Amino acid sequence: MKRNMRQFAVVACALFAFVFMGAEKARKPAAPKGEPIKAKIGVISYITGQGAAYGEAITNGIKLAQEEVNAKGEVLVDLKIEDSSGKQEQALAAAQKLINSEKVVAIIGPTLSNEMFAAGPEANASGVPIMGTSTTAKGIPQIGKFVFRNSMPESQAIPAAAGQAVKKHNIKKVALLYGNDDAFTKSGFDTMKETAEKLKLNIVTIQEFQKGQADYKAQLTKIASLAPDAVFCSALYNEGGVILAQARKMGLKVPFVGGNGFNSPKVIEIAKEAAEGLIVATPWFGEKNDPKVKAFVAKYEKAFGKKPDQFAAQAYDAFYIMTNALKAAGAADRTKLRDALAATKNFQGVVGRFSFDADRDVVMTPSVLVVKGGKFAIFN
Amino acid sequence: MEWLNPYHLQVASFMLINAILGVSIYVTLSTGQLSLGNAGFMSIGAYTAALLSTQHQLPIPVGILAGSLLAGAAGILVGIPSLRLSGVYLAIATLGFGEVLRAVLINWESLTGGAVGIAAIPQMGRVILAGARDRGFTPESLGLQSNQFISLTVFLILLAGTLLTVAFFLRLSRSRVGRAYAAIRLDEGAAAAAGIPITYYKVLAFSQGALLSGFAGALFAHSTSFVSPGDFTYHRAVEILVFAVFGGSEHIFGPVFGAAFLTVVPEALRAISEYRYILYGILLVLMMVFRPQGVIDPALLRRFRRSGKGTPA
Amino acid sequence: MFLEQLINGITLGSIYAIVALGYTLVFGVLDIINMAHGEIFMIGAFVGMLIMSKAGAPLPVAFLGAIVVTAAMGLLLERFALRPLRGRPGASHLASLISTIGVSILLENVAHKIFGSGNHLFETPFAEISFTIGPVTVYLVQVVILLISLLLMAGLSLWLARTRAGKALRAAAENLETAGLLGVDTNRMITITVVIASAMGGVAGVLVGMAFNYINNQIGLSMGLKGLAIIIFGGMGSVYGAMAGGLILGLSETFVVAYGSSGYRDAIAFVAIIVILLIKPQGLFGQAPAEAKR
Numbered sequence: 001m002k003r004n005m006r007q008f009a010v011v012a013c014a015l016f017a018f019v020f021m022g023a024e025k026a027r028k029p030a031a032p033k034g035e036p037i038k039a040k041i042g043v044i045s046y047i048t049g050q051g052a053a054y055g056e057a058i059t060n061g062i063k064l065a066q067e068e069v070n071a072k073g074e075v076l077v078d079l080k081i082e083d084s085s086g087k088q089e090q091a092l093a094a095a096q097k098l099i100n101s102e103k104v105v106a107i108i109g110p111t112l113s114n115e116m117f118a119a120g121p122e123a124n125a126s127g128v129p130i131m132g133t134s135t136t137a138k139g140i141p142q143i144g145k146f147v148f149r150n151s152m153p154e155s156q157a158i159p160a161a162a163g164q165a166v167k168k169h170n171i172k173k174v175a176l177l178y179g180n181d182d183a184f185t186k187s188g189f190d191t192m193k194e195t196a197e198k199l200k201l202n203i204v205t206i207q208e209f210q211k212g213q214a215d216y217k218a219q220l221t222k223i224a225s226l227a228p229d230a231v232f233c234s235a236l237y238n239e240g241g242v243i244l245a246q247a248r249k250m251g252l253k254v255p256f257v258g259g260n261g262f263n264s265p266k267v268i269e270i271a272k273e274a275a276e277g278l279i280v281a282t283p284w285f286g287e288k289n290d291p292k293v294k295a296f297v298a299k300y301e302k303a304f305g306k307k308p309d310q311f312a313a314q315a316y317d318a319f320y321i322m323t324n325a326l327k328a329a330g331a332a333d334r335t336k337l338r339d340a341l342a343a344t345k346n347f348q349g350v351v352g353r354f355s356f357d358a359d360r361d362v363v364m365t366p367s368v369l370v371v372k373g374g375k376f377a378i379f380n
Numbered sequence: 381m382e383w384l385n386p387y388h389l390q391v392a393s394f395m396l397i398n399a400i401l402g403v404s405i406y407v408t409l410s411t412g413q414l415s416l417g418n419a420g421f422m423s424i425g426a427y428t429a430a431l432l433s434t435q436h437q438l439p440i441p442v443g444i445l446a447g448s449l450l451a452g453a454a455g456i457l458v459g460i461p462s463l464r465l466s467g468v469y470l471a472i473a474t475l476g477f478g479e480v481l482r483a484v485l486i487n488w489e490s491l492t493g494g495a496v497g498i499a500a501i502p503q504m505g506r507v508i509l510a511g512a513r514d515r516g517f518t519p520e521s522l523g524l525q526s527n528q529f530i531s532l533t534v535f536l537i538l539l540a541g542t543l544l545t546v547a548f549f550l551r552l553s554r555s556r557v558g559r560a561y562a563a564i565r566l567d568e569g570a571a572a573a574a575g576i577p578i579t580y581y582k583v584l585a586f587s588q589g590a591l592l593s594g595f596a597g598a599l600f601a602h603s604t605s606f607v608s609p610g611d612f613t614y615h616r617a618v619e620i621l622v623f624a625v626f627g628g629s630e631h632i633f634g635p636v637f638g639a640a641f642l643t644v645v646p647e648a649l650r651a652i653s654e655y656r657y658i659l660y661g662i663l664l665v666l667m668m669v670f671r672p673q674g675v676i677d678p679a680l681l682r683r684f685r686r687s688g689k690g691t692p693a
Numbered sequence: 694m695f696l697e698q699l700i701n702g703i704t705l706g707s708i709y710a711i712v713a714l715g716y717t718l719v720f721g722v723l724d725i726i727n728m729a730h731g732e733i734f735m736i737g738a739f740v741g742m743l744i745m746s747k748a749g750a751p752l753p754v755a756f757l758g759a760i761v762v763t764a765a766m767g768l769l770l771e772r773f774a775l776r777p778l779r780g781r782p783g784a785s786h787l788a789s790l791i792s793t794i795g796v797s798i799l800l801e802n803v804a805h806k807i808f809g810s811g812n813h814l815f816e817t818p819f820a821e822i823s824f825t826i827g828p829v830t831v832y833l834v835q836v837v838i839l840l841i842s843l844l845l846m847a848g849l850s851l852w853l854a855r856t857r858a859g860k861a862l863r864a865a866a867e868n869l870e871t872a873g874l875l876g877v878d879t880n881r882m883i884t885i886t887v888v889i890a891s892a893m894g895g896v897a898g899v900l901v902g903m904a905f906n907y908i909n910n911q912i913g914l915s916m917g918l919k920g921l922a923i924i925i926f927g928g929m930g931s932v933y934g935a936m937a938g939g940l941i942l943g944l945s946e947t948f949v950v951a952y953g954s955s956g957y958r959d960a961i962a963f964v965a966i967i968v969i970l971l972i973k974p975q976g977l978f979g980q981a982p983a984e985a986k987r
Binding site: 048082083087088089092093094096097099100101113114117118121122125126137139143179180181182183185186187 | 387389390486487494506530
């Protein structure tokens, strides 16, 4: 019996090695000679799977930035993009691959907070700077000193939006609606509830939905029957757009206040007229009267056929933050890069003015926007 | 030791966890019961281990043990009513159990944190490294970097767990218990007529499978350091099933091979990652059409053995 | 609100019922669960959407298109993923289950490749028309959905009861071997069954588009799991069981959200099957007690 076990083990190992290592890419020869800093940056993105639209926007934003930066010639970046499908094991494996096989100097991503909780500690233990562009859950930069993020957490954005909305529309009663099976929308809801309580609003009902649901009539009917003055909704744009459309269709006309997930031209695309009056707080304002923003939006639309959303914009800025830090560090060195990143202050991106705080978290001011005439505009 | 790549070790570690999961469904399958609830039992093990180590600061081995035992107990609770069901009915009922459990995990926020999950679970390798460092040991003394040491430690622990599991159940299959399982699988009525206590063995197999799933879940929690309800969906249950059915549902090496192969292939196929799942689907159909008993079946193993002994087949 | 929720529930339930019918037909005759049924339903929805939104054709054409495409898919499924497995010595029931799972993964991801992962708008031309009866607003769309579902269910029952082909199908469902001995062309019967079941999935897909206005490539998965729950609850292989089960599930889900906690909505289907399996394993309308299947 032992003999069969050994034979089996040998075959298994051989199979493993053959299938696996044979498919691995060859290692690129190291390092920078001459003027421009050459660096390999890894990207972990949600490319296949249910949330692939978000990963696509992020990857597009990064690629656009890479083109521009490489064209300038001070830093030459080789991007290694890996798919994590929104699954944390894959994100972890991708991180390992980028860190150990591709030997990248830093990682941008992953897309979901879940994935960051798995991949972040590994990057931190290996001394590789990792920066999330869309990970907004609590506790992410606290994972370790190599973990950064430039995605404004809901805990900053929502109170701003809610506060202004309450004042403008004289809101006293509010209904809460959120996706309870997603870490992002759930933590957005936690903030919304806290904010509603702080503003001393009367919460008439709390309704939940699940991702991928196509029918919200039951929840919306219940909300409508309780006649709130507004609805605070924590959803990603896929669900959010549909919720808005169905709400308006069934006669629920009160203002909706949304979290980060609602800040996307896709919401207007999906909901059309139903999106009018939607209030969102976000760091990203695509219609801003700013030459940098206009140039970015035009370029992005030309390259990818659609307007950039917050995911794309933050990823674009993240790449610039990363390469600026590389320049400041002077070399493609992981530790030097980390220190340079941590020192980033007052970076002017398309999303706005950005700094890292002492915990490597985001310091930025959100704008409160409203949908008017089919476009986002400043809310006042 | 330049060649020791934590990436390969990471994938190998996932392979081993999946192997244990494959055996977990195989054990119940060997009595003719198809349970699709193993993702649910896995979540019991994972969450127990996660909660005990993050909220109560208990050492990792305690969490793993508790998670496994709790999952095994749940297996008994599910196994007893399931006695009345068989075939596809049982499969769907157990799938339903897994889904209900997942809904509980999402909604019982005060205990589980809901969809946000539990983060910062102590990772086995890092904890051991920290402990070793406290005693003045450095990985460099072995010629290893920290992350190589961490990945290697995790891999070795999982390897030990997997080998123990496979060895135990291999022996079991040759014991009286194993023969009872096989008898029940072939013809339950005849087995009962022959005096085999059906109830006892069926529930035993069920709880063994559940315990293994819980064990794998706890190990999973302590390797990835994060769990959330989304890790234990219907997709996971189907994945586990496919390990056994693809790898071979008639011998314990089947699910082990299936798990190994189906963990490595999507990784190796990263280059064409966009088509990964499409190819996966086609592979399943082709396998079933051309070799439905799975890759590893007793006939293949016999041929192996014979060539090993040097006698021509 | 109760009446509105009632209408919501009935609309949802009738769609569920049609999806369940697809499962129950195949199970009745082939003894297997077609895990790809949900994805075929999803493709039906997309085909309907394409026909109406991109080609600008009227609703009946959308139905026709969806039926044709999904029927064709059923044909392919039976021919390439199911038939080779029949009569094979080594094959267990699991093999067909896995084979259909493979097809479902394939379809889900191919749809994702082609359509992307977001929500797509499904425009029904008369979506805005509604009547107000007393305190309640009923949409024309909801009425149409209910009518079509009832017609389909009635049509299917009649076909099974009265026509020769329908009776042959019932005979095959009762006992494949015996039916074959009695002169039923079992291969053809099986093909017809799968084709009809898939076409029904296609119709349900268009109905879902009409009802919810948005479709994405994930609806197949959730609908599929619910469909499974329904046929267990109603009785596998029972047409009335599928209909009743579908309606009951639609109503329960809606009312649990309306009066209970919306977080548990999707879990209801599974709690229901656990309960029914413990009390009456053959389902509400099931006939034979659950025999030990191979």
